[in-house]
Amino acid sequence: MKIFVVALRQEARPLIDALGLKKDPRSRKLPVYCRDDKLLVISGVGKVRGGIATAHAIHTAGTPESCNVINVGICGAGNARYRLGEAVIANKIRDQSNGREFYPDMLLNHGLREVSLGTFDRPVTSAKGLSCDVVDMEASGVFQAAQLFVASHEMVFLKVVSDHLQVLPAAYPQMLRYYEDSVSTWLPMLLNQPDLVPADYSITAKQEKLLQEFVEKMRLTATQTVQLRNAVLRFLLTGGETLDFLQSRFQEPSEHKAVRNKQFRAIIETLDS
C-alpha cells in the first residue's frame, strides 16, 4: 500500500485526479482518499498534524507491514540553485525546533536531486543562517510517526520547490502551479518504485494450515512447535517440496503423551534426514 501524506488540499488535488482516488466517507476529521493499493491523507499544516495524519493513514490502511509512506508537498529553497518547480528527495530531515535528525534509507534509484530538509514550526522567510537545502513544516512529524510502523526504507520525502523563501500571499497561486506542473515528472517514478521485501522464504498458506492442524492434533508444546517450524523451514529451504506426509502419517495420534513425543521426534528426524 502506498500512502501519500500531503499538507494541503491543493497539493492533494493533482494526486487525487491522477490516481483516481475516492474519498473515504468513514474518515471525517482527516480527509482520506483511496483506491486499490493507494491511499492519500490531507494532514493540514505543521509537523504535529503531519504525524497524526500519518498514523491515521497507516491505521486506516490496516497493513503497516506492507505500507510505504510518501510525504509529498511544496517546500522553500534557501538557494537559487534549486529551481522553482524542481522536485527533490530528502536524504536527511532535521527538526529545527529540537535539532533531532532523521534519515530515510536511500536504496532505490529515483533520478532526482537529493537535499537536506529542515522542518520548521513557522514559515521561513529568510535564508540567513539556514543549515539545510530546503524547508517545510511537516516532514519531521511524518517521519517520527511513520517510524513507529514502517522501516526506514519504506519512507520517501519528495518536495517540490515552490519559492526561494520570499513569499507573498499574491504568489500562492503561482507556487501551487509549480507543484501541479511538476506532478507528471515524479509521480510515475513513485508509482513504479518496487516494494523492497527481504528475500524471505514464506511457508505457504496451505502449508501453514497443515502445520497448525498438526500442532493441534499432536497437542505440541510451545517449544515443540518452534522445533517443528525450524525443522520445516530447514526442510523446505534445502529442497523439500511437500509436507503432505505430515497429514498421511499422523491421522490418529496416540492418547499417550510419551507416544506422541516419540512420534514427534520421528517426524523431526524425517524432516532432518
Add this chain to the structure above:
Amino acid sequence: MLLKRFSHVYIEEGAESFPLTKRILERLSNATRVSITNYKDVFARSGQNFQLQKQSPKLILACKKDNHIYKGSMASQDFGYRNFYYNSLLLNCVYNCDYCYLQGMYPSGNMVVFVNEEDFYRATRIAIRDRLFPEEPLYLCISYDTDLLAYESVVPYTSRFIEFTRANKDLVIEIRTKSANWRALETIEPSDRCILAWTLSPPEVASQYEKLTPSPSLRIQAIKQCLDRGWPVRLCFDPVLKIQNWEGVYRAFFDDVFKHLPAERIRDVSLGVFRMNADYFKRMKKQRTDSDILYYPFEKSQSFVSYPTEERIEIVETLKAKLMDYLPAENIETWT
C-alpha cells in the same frame, strides 16, 4: 533499480578534516555526501532492514570517541597469546555471509569507517606498554568485525597497520580476510609479526552461504602469492558447517587446499565449528527465513549457540585428524 553500493557517504561532524576522510571521498567522488551529527543517528536508528541495506550499503565516516582497543573475546581463538586484543576500525563488512554474527550484532547493513586512526595507534601503544604479560608481545586482531583487506583499495587500514606493527616490536597483528586482494600487499615488505589469516570454506559452502566473497580457488591463489612473498599465513577453517556429507566435502577440500599450498609454509591452522552468541543468533533468525543454516537444531550453552556437543566433538576430531595428514597437531588450533 537499486542504487549502487556506497552511493552515499554520511560524514559525521568532526570527521571531515581527517586525511583518511579526504582520501576516501576522493575514491568515492561520485557518492552523494550527507553531513550528520553523530554516526549512531544513521547506523543505530531503529527500523532498519539489515539484508535490504546490504543490497545497497552506504558508507559512514565517523570518529570513534573511546574503546579504541578491546580485550579479546572468549568466543575467539587467542592462539596461545595471553595479551590478546582486538579493535574495530570498521563496523560491518563488504561481504554478506549467511552465518555471520554481524547480522545479529549490528542494527544496520551499512558500513562505518572510523577515520581517527591516530587514536587507534595511541591506544595500541598504551596497551603494549601496560600489557599484563610483558615477556610476551601484544596480539592484536585488526579485522574481526569486518574484512579490512577486502576494502583496502578505499580504506587502506591493512597496509597502515602493517607499517605501524613494523615500528612496534612488541606487537603481533592478525589480519583476517576472505579477500583475494593480494595485490594490495604487493608492494609491502612482509613482516613475520603480521599474520595474514584466510578464512576458507569448501566451494559447496562458499557458493551457498558466503555471498559476495571471492571463490575459494581465488582465495587460495591469493594465499599462494602471499606465501611466495614470505608472509606468515594462517588458514582458518572456521566456521565448519554441518552440511550434507560434510565429512567428505571437507576432506576433499583439505586435499585440494594442500595440493595448491605448501603445508610446511603455513604458520598454523584454526579449525572451529559454527558457534554464535545466542542473542545475535536470535536476532538473525527473527530477520530472515531464507537460509537453512539458521534452522538447524542447535544447542544453547552458556549464552552460545552451536551444534550439540557430541556433533561438535565429532566434527572437530574428524577434521583435525584429516588436517594432521598435512600439519603437526601443535599447529592446529581447534575450537569445539
